[in-house]
Amino acid sequence: MDRLARLRVLAGAARYDASCASCGSDRPAQRRGIGDGARSGICHSFTPDGRCISLLKILLTNACMFDCHYCANRRSADVPRARFAPREVADLAVEFYRRNYIEGLFLSSGIVRSADHTMELLIEVARILRQEHRFGGYVHLKAIPGASEDLVARAGLLADRLSVNIELPTAADLARLAPDKDAGVIERGMHAIRVRLEGAAAERGRRPGAPRFATAGQTTQMVIGASPTNDGTILARASQLYQAHALRRVYYSAYSPTPAADPGLPLQAPPLVREHRLYQADWLMRFYGFEAAEIVERPDADLALDIDPKLAWALRHRALFPVDVNTAPRELLLRVPGLGVRGVERILDARRFRRLGPAELARLRVAVGRASRFVVHAGPNPALRTLDREDLAARFRPPPRQLGLFEALAGEAAVTARTGEL
Amino acid sequence: MRVVRVDGSFEGWREVARALLARGMPPGEVAFTEEEQLGLLPDEAAQELPRDPAAPVMRVPAAFLPLARKVACHREPSRWDRLYHVLWRAVRQGGRVLQDAADEDVLALERMAAAVRRDVERVRALVRFRRIAVDGGDEWFVAFHRPEHRTLRLAAPFFARRYAPMRWSILTPEASAHWDRRALSFGPGVPRDPGPEDGAEALWRAYYAATFNPARLNERLLRAHLPRRHWETLPEGRDIADLVRSARPRVEAMQASPSSAAPRQVRAPPPRRR
Numbered sequence: 001m002d003r004l005a006r007l008r009v010l011a012g013a014a015r016y017d018a019s020c021a022s023c024g025s026d027r028p029a030q031r032r033g034i035g036d037g038a039r040s041g042i043c044h045s046f047t048p049d050g051r052c053i054s055l056l057k058i059l060l061t062n063a064c065m066f067d068c069h070y071c072a073n074r075r076s077a078d079v080p081r082a083r084f085a086p087r088e089v090a091d092l093a094v095e096f097y098r099r100n101y102i103e104g105l106f107l108s109s110g111i112v113r114s115a116d117h118t119m120e121l122l123i124e125v126a127r128i129l130r131q132e133h134r135f136g137g138y139v140h141l142k143a144i145p146g147a148s149e150d151l152v153a154r155a156g157l158l159a160d161r162l163s164v165n166i167e168l169p170t171a172a173d174l175a176r177l178a179p180d181k182d183a184g185v186i187e188r189g190m191h192a193i194r195v196r197l198e199g200a201a202a203e204r205g206r207r208p209g210a211p212r213f214a215t216a217g218q219t220t221q222m223v224i225g226a227s228p229t230n231d232g233t234i235l236a237r238a239s240q241l242y243q244a245h246a247l248r249r250v251y252y253s254a255y256s257p258t259p260a261a262d263p264g265l266p267l268q269a270p271p272l273v274r275e276h277r278l279y280q281a282d283w284l285m286r287f288y289g290f291e292a293a294e295i296v297e298r299p300d301a302d303l304a305l306d307i308d309p310k311l312a313w314a315l316r317h318r319a320l321f322p323v324d325v326n327t328a329p330r331e332l333l334l335r336v337p338g339l340g341v342r343g344v345e346r347i348l349d350a351r352r353f354r355r356l357g358p359a360e361l362a363r364l365r366v367a368v369g370r371a372s373r374f375v376v377h378a379g380p381n382p383a384l385r386t387l388d389r390e391d392l393a394a395r396f397r398p399p400p401r402q403l404g405l406f407e408a409l410a411g412e413a414a415v416t417a418r419t420g421e422l
Numbered sequence: 423m424r425v426v427r428v429d430g431s432f433e434g435w436r437e438v439a440r441a442l443l444a445r446g447m448p449p450g451e452v453a454f455t456e457e458e459q460l461g462l463l464p465d466e467a468a469q470e471l472p473r474d475p476a477a478p479v480m481r482v483p484a485a486f487l488p489l490a491r492k493v494a495c496h497r498e499p500s501r502w503d504r505l506y507h508v509l510w511r512a513v514r515q516g517g518r519v520l521q522d523a524a525d526e527d528v529l530a531l532e533r534m535a536a537a538v539r540r541d542v543e544r545v546r547a548l549v550r551f552r553r554i555a556v557d558g559g560d561e562w563f564v565a566f567h568r569p570e571h572r573t574l575r576l577a578a579p580f581f582a583r584r585y586a587p588m589r590w591s592i593l594t595p596e597a598s599a600h601w602d603r604r605a606l607s608f609g610p611g612v613p614r615d616p617g618p619e620d621g622a623e624a625l626w627r628a629y630y631a632a633t634f635n636p637a638r639l640n641e642r643l644l645r646a647h648l649p650r651r652h653w654e655t656l657p658e659g660r661d662i663a664d665l666v667r668s669a670r671p672r673v674e675a676m677q678a679s680p681s682s683a684a685p686r687q688v689r690a691p692p693p694r695r696r
Contacts, residue, residue: 353518
């Protein structure tokens with residue numbers, strides 16, 4: 001196969017990994033080299049699913065020893081296989097980078113021969129980029145579970161970000177759908193990265209010239225909808241991962257039909273709305289001060305699909321409302337549906353100058369219509385009368401309708417769906 | 423009402439505004455224009471007015487200048503009047519004016535500045551260089567882009583930092599920016615894309631098509647993030663319509679032919695040596 005054909009196979013094989021973020025790095029451009037790593041990455045393009053292209057996201061090879069049922073590249077899938085030599089990937093990344101197509105490279109691979117062998121190939125790509133091309137752009141490497149700690153340490157010195165995929169929310173899911181993988185091994189990999197990250201940060205605190213280690217931290221991804229695990233369990237798992245391994249992000253990837261899909265798994269549209277609700281819940285945990293257990297009604301419940309998790313929480317806790325936008329503390333404002341993190345900051349700033357009524361809130365770009373059912377402000381607020389009505393929840397729900405494959409994300413959710421970082 | 427001509431640059435407006443401010447000209451009595459046929463030259467306008475001894479010492483709040491620099495790149499013709507209005511109040515009432523995010527004038531400036539900031543980000547994101555071989559074995563990277571506002575000057579330093587070892591030019595309809603590996607310079611614009619193709623574009627378009635998962639098609643979100651008017655200057659832009667059209671049949675084909683029944687024991691071929 002020529003280079004173009006192999007690029008098609010290996011980019012197509014990598015597209016199920018949701019992460020495309022290229023931020024959190026901090027590497028100034030060097031006069032002699034090309035590129036820099038920015039604190040906030042750039043989305044250079046968007047595919048027709050509305051997701052951002054920031055990185056060349058590609059596998060080194062899609063041949064794999066493992067047979068994970070949900071994976072497009074599993075051993076038993078009847079798909080064309082290809083591989084790139086490390087130098088080919090490094091050269092391609094630089095060619096794309098010089099034309100301002102991308103911020104850098106996100107490299108993963110099927111497992112060939114052994115975890116260590118595969119990891120060494122990934123590291124070789126990063127080494128060629130950094131040392132031979134003097135490439136200063138963004139590099140995200142997959143850390144292969146079970147690879148030796150020395151290799152992880154080398155990878156972190158070259159990469160901006162490392163990630164070990166947790167793959168599925170529970171150990172039981174893994175045992176059933178990814179028989180070659182082991183949650184313990186995966187989490188040990190995350191732990192090893194955390195130890196190195198913290199060691200390097202402490203060392204740089206003492207000695208500013210000390211080497212940087214994966215300055216954009218580590219992330220992970222889990223596939224949603226391939227197993228029957230509920231959202232409460234998924235969010236509890238994400239919360240545990242955030243705490244145990246200091247992850248920057250957990251990505252949720254809706255299980256999607258693939259070429260030569262496993263006939264034992266749901267061959268339906270990817271659950272995009274559910275994925276979107278999980279990201280919203282994830283945002284609530286990371287930026288709004290919510291605990292995982294608060295977000296779902298019961299520990300084994302799913303998130304509502306028709307309304308967002310913050311509104312659902314507010315409807316379950318009506319006694320806390322209304323909240324006064326002119327006096328309430330930040331933590332409480334963050335719980336009001338319609339007030340986002342930035343909106344709350346703007347309210348806190350503006351209310352030092354004047355009392356805020358509906359006109360001021362609108363100017364602060366707050367979703368007044370939604371928020372007004374839950375707040376008191378300086379003006380009259382007839383919407384507040386609905387707060388105690390039995391049918392309040394129904395007023396927020398869209399009329400019931402069967403969602404088809406291609407309209408799954410229609411409506412408000414479509415424009416706000418995002419997997420990128422703030 | 424006095425109509426004063428500005429040359430369309432922030433520096434030009436600042437000169438005029440300074441002179442008017444020193445002469446105590448209130449914002450309601452002056453209007454700015456970029457039309458060459460209209461308005462007094464800045465010098466004439468300034469000379470007509472005596473200096474106002476009661477005019478306050480000009481202390482411009484620190485936050486005003488970066489805000490004004492961005493607003494100046496907006497296409498909205500009323501921006502110069504708005505800027506003068508806020509400047510007048512800021513000089514008299516102090517910098518607190520700028521912090522009041524619910525003030526209508528400040529809000530208008532913030533909105534324009536935000537639009538310009540977004541446009542600068544779009545320029546950084548959507549410029550696509552093409553490599554052109556030039557005499558002596560050197561290479562030259564040339565891009566054509568249509569920014570929404572006049573943002574090339576604000577965006578150009580980013581490219582100079584990131585692509586320091588490359589010789590490049592970015593062409594827009596109104597202006598062009600050039601980097602010769604040492605210094606940035608600016609020149610006139612070109613009306614349309616002059617560039618020949620670059621072999622890497624076929625690879626990039628293949629990548630763009632392959633990284634898209636047709637089962638996730640979401641045209642609305644695509645258009646929100648990547649407005650149609652930018653497709654024309656992107657190599658991948660010409661493939662979008664086809665990818666959208668073919669998404670549904672591709673997914674239906676995948677759903678119709680899952681992996682044959684019992685292939686789980688089959689081993690993948692070992693990676694081929696090349």
